[in-house]
Amino acid sequence: MREITYAAAVGEALREEMARDERVFLIGEDIGPVRDPGEDLWAQYRERRVWQTPISESGFTGLATGAAAAGLRPVVEIMYCDFVTCCMDPICNQAAKITLMSGGEFHVPMVIKTPAGGGTREGGHHSQSLEAWFMHTPGLKVAMPGTAYDAKGLLKAAIRDDGPVIYIQHRLLHPQSQQVPEGEWIVPLGQADVKREGTDLTLVAYSWALTKALQAAEALADETSVEVVDPRTLVPLDVDTIAASAAKTGRLLVVHEAPERGGAGAEIVRRVAERFVPLQAPATVLGAKPVAMPYSPPLEDHVLPQVEDIMAAVRRLVAWKQ
Amino acid sequence: MPDQSEMLRLLTTMLRIRGFEHRLGKYYNYSAYANLGGRRESDRTAALLTSTLYDFASSGMIGGAVHLYVGQEAVATGVCAHLRDDDYVTGSHRGHGHFIAKGGSLRGALAELMGRSGGCSHGYGGSMHLFDPAKGFLGGNGIIGAQIPLALGPAFAAKYRGEDGVSVAFFGDGGANQGTLYEAMNIAALWKLPVLFVCENNLYAATTPQRISSPLPDLAPRAEGFGMPGAIVDGQDVLAVYEVAGEAVRRARSGDGPTFIEAKTYRFHGHCGAESDHAFPDECAEWRQRDPIELLKAKLEPADVARVEAQVGEELDEAEAFAVSSPLPEANEVERFAF
Ligand SMILES: Cc1ncc(C[n+]2csc(CCOP(=O)(O)OP(=O)(O)O)c2C)c(N)n1
Numbered sequence: 001m002r003e004i005t006y007a008a009a010v011g012e013a014l015r016e017e018m019a020r021d022e023r024v025f026l027i028g029e030d031i032g033p034v035r036d037p038g039e040d041l042w043a044q045y046r047e048r049r050v051w052q053t054p055i056s057e058s059g060f061t062g063l064a065t066g067a068a069a070a071g072l073r074p075v076v077e078i079m080y081c082d083f084v085t086c087c088m089d090p091i092c093n094q095a096a097k098i099t100l101m102s103g104g105e106f107h108v109p110m111v112i113k114t115p116a117g118g119g120t121r122e123g124g125h126h127s128q129s130l131e132a133w134f135m136h137t138p139g140l141k142v143a144m145p146g147t148a149y150d151a152k153g154l155l156k157a158a159i160r161d162d163g164p165v166i167y168i169q170h171r172l173l174h175p176q177s178q179q180v181p182e183g184e185w186i187v188p189l190g191q192a193d194v195k196r197e198g199t200d201l202t203l204v205a206y207s208w209a210l211t212k213a214l215q216a217a218e219a220l221a222d223e224t225s226v227e228v229v230d231p232r233t234l235v236p237l238d239v240d241t242i243a244a245s246a247a248k249t250g251r252l253l254v255v256h257e258a259p260e261r262g263g264a265g266a267e268i269v270r271r272v273a274e275r276f277v278p279l280q281a282p283a284t285v286l287g288a289k290p291v292a293m294p295y296s297p298p299l300e301d302h303v304l305p306q307v308e309d310i311m312a313a314v315r316r317l318v319a320w321k322q
Numbered sequence: 323m324p325d326q327s328e329m330l331r332l333l334t335t336m337l338r339i340r341g342f343e344h345r346l347g348k349y350y351n352y353s354a355y356a357n358l359g360g361r362r363e364s365d366r367t368a369a370l371l372t373s374t375l376y377d378f379a380s381s382g383m384i385g386g387a388v389h390l391y392v393g394q395e396a397v398a399t400g401v402c403a404h405l406r407d408d409d410y411v412t413g414s415h416r417g418h419g420h421f422i423a424k425g426g427s428l429r430g431a432l433a434e435l436m437g438r439s440g441g442c443s444h445g446y447g448g449s450m451h452l453f454d455p456a457k458g459f460l461g462g463n464g465i466i467g468a469q470i471p472l473a474l475g476p477a478f479a480a481k482y483r484g485e486d487g488v489s490v491a492f493f494g495d496g497g498a499n500q501g502t503l504y505e506a507m508n509i510a511a512l513w514k515l516p517v518l519f520v521c522e523n524n525l526y527a528a529t530t531p532q533r534i535s536s537p538l539p540d541l542a543p544r545a546e547g548f549g550m551p552g553a554i555v556d557g558q559d560v561l562a563v564y565e566v567a568g569e570a571v572r573r574a575r576s577g578d579g580p581t582f583i584e585a586k587t588y589r590f591h592g593h594c595g596a597e598s599d600h601a602f603p604d605e606c607a608e609w610r611q612r613d614p615i616e617l618l619k620a621k622l623e624p625a626d627v628a629r630v631e632a633q634v635g636e637e638l639d640e641a642e643a644f645a646v647s648s649p650l651p652e653a654n655e656v657e658r659f660a661f
């Protein structure tokens with residue numbers, strides 16, 4: 001075993017996949033010497049396989065979509081998830097639909113890789129959690145790794161997948177480190193992971209909210225036994241693992257940083273409800289308030305669910321009386 | 323050629339911008355970004371992407387990403403000198419200069435960067451999102467290129483109402499590569515909207531040099547394709563900018579439509595923070611020889627310059643006192659925007 005950061009894990013996955021498959025190339029803004037997405041990739045591959053673009057997200061994402069259809073395997077770096085708003089057409093109208101519209105004649109093996117999330121005091125245009133937009137668009141897979149191990153394993157799976165995958169990294173996770181094995185591993189898309197065993201309540205959380213959920217579970221350990229489940233990918237969603245856990249504990253709380261309305265939590269609760277899992281308290285979603293992200297610290301902290309908010313929600317559900 | 327008092331007005335604006343950004347250093351750890359230089363790649367990537375770098379806790383009273391305008395003051399100053407309060411400007415992520423040149427208050431901007439209630443956006447916006455309706459400032463923008471078509475709106479509204487208002491979009495050479503610019507130029511030229519497209523070509527987009535992001539060094543000729551006048555101007559010379567912008571504003575006000583202005587300029591500091599991250603330090607030193615403020619000062623009486631400097635210093639002291647004593651917003655106040 002050895003320790004690596006989440007950011008380094010992402011870099012490792014890229015480096016290994018580029019070495020393994022000559023069709024994989026990287027494209028995006030400022031991915032040269034300063035913002036190298038993996039150690040030495042720029043130095044090693046800039047002649048042909050790392051493309052530092054003009055600020056033209058729609059243009060280069062469209063290019064990548066077409067290149068993928070023509071047999072390459074692009075990894076598109078969007079500097080902040082907020083900027084995918086500038087390339088929603090190539091992603092949602094084109095990449096997501098080409099396979100179906102061509103009756104399966106074309107495939108788009110592309111990864112859109114982008115850092116996202118709030119809590120960094122950057123205001124309305126650099127703090128969003130937009131995963132629900134992609135979940136809502138048939139034809140896209142959505143990966144949201146919450147640990148270094150999953151970051152590497154999921155990125156490798158995403159690069160090898162034959163369809164477009166949106167791979168979202170939370171910025172606050174980047175410096176987090178973890179013990180991982182040597183060598184390579186794959187985390188298949190569509191497999192949830194029980195990050196902590198428990199008996200009283202199932203807490204589903206992904207990305208940075210996973211870190212907060214684990215802290216809340218730990219802080220509550222003397223009172224309540226919380227099971228923490230990380231879906232790791234939102235599309236495909238491993239409903240089996242989540243529903244089995246909810247059936248075992250009898251309570252379900254989903255936490256994420258994206259706004260609650262129309263979000264991943266709503267979808268997870270729906271899918272569990274359709275299994276008719278008997279619960280002893282209402283299935284609940286705790287997400288961000290329905291506002292754009294404000295800049296000032298007290299405002300931003302209030303908008304995002306904090307560890308204390310998660311603890312309060314857990315206590316409320318565990319104490320619930322019919 | 324502007325007269326003496328107009329030249330002093332231009333100097334005042336440039337000193338306000340420069341002085342404002344210099345004061346930020348007291349409250350913002352803006353060397354953090356540039357200091358990433360020597361570290362391991364993965365650590366640098368991590369630090370760049372996490373933005374914990376920009377936290378209030380580590381950097382004093384200002385957080386978020388702060389992009390300095392130092393070196394480019396002549397551009398916003400020369401252009402906005404021709405605008406009235408009812409004309410509009412949309413700025414970029416590097417927007418302090420655009421805001422101040424359009425008449426936005428120093429206290430409002432400083433309090434905003436500190437996340438205070440007294441900020442021009444009440445603590446909601448931060449450095450990239452300064453707003454001021456009374457001064458016709460429709461925001462800096464964190465989305466590169468988004469401000470360009472936005473500027474068409476007030477121009478359209480003025481024309482719609484039969485008024486002679488104009489509007490200006492400021493953007494960088496990097497922003498000039500967004501498709502938004504070309505859609506906006508086409509519509510503006512087609513409908514003769516009273517707009518100025520002001521491209522501040524400072525040779526870099528974050529860390530990407532312009533020579534690898536556009537096939538030709540000059541961007542102004544792109545306007546030709548839309549039948550729109552395109553002018554190249556020395557962005558270090560406020561009088562040259564003043565001249566070219568004056569002509570473009572007159573054209574716009576009189577119904578002759580848009581103009582594209584490319585100002586050749588340079589940011590003296592790093593992309594996001596104060597210490598330079600330029601790949602070519604010699605190049606930076608060379609541009610600093612042509613500091614827009616020094617160039618203008620050389621044309622003025624030293625006594626007048628000293629008077630303006632003292633006056634701007636006082637304004638900044640006042641702004642600082644205001645900002646630090648303005649309270650942080652109450653957390654649950656944000657609920658008023660919830661729906
Ligand atoms: C749509 C979008 N893409 C990328 C970014 C990230 N970004 C912020 S500033 C910047 C460089 C902008 O360069 P330029 O337009 O030349 O302006 P300058 O910084 O030189 O003033 C980039 C790429 C962004 N904010 N928005």
